[in-house]
Amino acid sequence: MELVEDYRHTPEYKELYTHRKETIERVFADAKEKHGMRYTPYRGLAQVTKWVRLKFAALNLK
Structure with a gap:
């Protein structure tokens, strides 16, 4: 870390x-301001992971 x-x-x-x-x-x-990613409407790691991947896939298409 010191080297970095x-x-x-x-x-x-x-x-x-x-x-x-x-x-x-x-x-x-x-992502936080324009796409509602400050809070998640889902619970659980699997559901939140799917939701985040979908959001960032849409952002990448933009």
Whole structure:
């Protein structure tokens, strides 16, 4: 873990890391805000897993 943190703070990766919030984090934010993924209407790991996969499949098609 320390090695990863050292890489992250190098100038090359520091610039790449700033773009993370614009790309990766944005997908999860959109899922929560626009697609109702703050709470799940299902109970149980199997049902919630199916629901999440269906939601992200729809997001990937967009």
